[in-house]
Amino acid sequence: MTDLERRHCIFVIGTRAQLIKVAPVVVECERIGLPVTLVMTGQHQETMQDLIEEFGIRSPQVPAVPAAERATVRSLLRWLPAAYAGVTRCIRALRTDKPDVLVHGDTLSTLIGAVAGWRHGARVVHVESGLSSGRLLDPFPEEILRRLVFRFTDMAMCPSATAMEYMRKRHRAVVIGTGGNTIADAVAISGAAAIEPDAARPYFVVSLHRFQNIYDTRRLRDLAELIERVAELAPVHFILHPATRKRLAAERLDERLKAAPGVTLSPRLGYSAFLRLAAGAACVLTDGGSNQEELAVLGVPTIVMRERTERPDGLGGNALMEAEVPAGIVAFLGAGGHARLRRAPVPGGGDSPSERIVAALRQ
Structure with a gap:
């Protein structure tokens, strides 16, 4: 052996x-x-x-x-x-x-x-x-x-x-x-990099599940209101994690969002399906660290809905922290500020992060 x-x-x-x-x-x-x-x-x-x-x-x-x-x-x-x-x-x-x-x-x-x-x-x-x-x-x-x-x-x-x-x-x-994050390898497998947004039919994607966002009742209500206002600009696809879905129901916000014009509440999608939806979005609002990394690889305009993040991916390029959005998110999106965040996908080349990890495991 x-x-x-x-x-x-x-x-x-x-x-x-x-x-x-x-x-x-x-x-x-x-x-x-x-x-x-x-x-x-x-x-x-x-x-x-x-x-x-x-x-x-x-x-x-x-x-x-x-x-x-x-x-x-x-x-x-x-x-x-x-x-x-x-x-x-x-x-x-x-x-x-x-x-x-x-x-x-x-x-x-x-x-x-x-x-x-x-x-x-x-x-x-x-x-x-x-x-x-x-x-x-x-x-x-x-x-x-x-x-x-x-x-x-x-x-x-x-x-x-x-x-x-x-x-x-x-x-x-x-x-x-590892020369990068393994999420780059996962994104490559998904095929989402080939998706381009349709400027004639823009839409936004929202994904929220962090403890600070969904278990703070006032914060959750503010976010629901934000989604309603963003939907006045263009349709919003709100992807619901199970915990988010339960918290919205507990605060009776789910019915309010279902009735809001332009808001679509979607169950959590398969990986490739979600990335393709996000890749075609005008902008994504997310508190997910993995989403931040995936969207940096794809170069999709992103607003990170957290006070701070441990991940540098996309910052200074395609991504802004919520507090850094000038004049507030609705005004920023309404003025097309997110369009200035788009950049080319992260280039590949050399051994992938996954290959480097496996090579180290063999030592």
């Missing part, structure tokens, strides 16, 4: 965004014959299997707990201990002598996988490592989670020089530069 065959990559995956970002890495592992198992924590259920099929992933999937949409704080707290026990059980059951436990990003599933891998004696590999907002409680709870994960990380896969420097100065991990 070769060393490559003895090493086994265990991807701990809980959320849709995590699956999207590790999918190109999994595909590259499969291409070179590196054994892979996906341990699914069950944090998200909606469209997860669709994504597996969309990316053509063939590796076995092992459920740590039954999948469901954990869209409330209470449901996540109930799920957490069971998910940790399930991930630990799955890692032990694989009985591999050279395990790599790969975790991604800054979710509860990331922390569960990192701790379980560390306790099992595996090499813990953190994909998209070293990102930090510099504020412990913003974004909450993501910043706290990623700082905890850094402490358990043996190999930090960092998408930028800034992230590499952060990890080298503060943590013991072996630091690997």
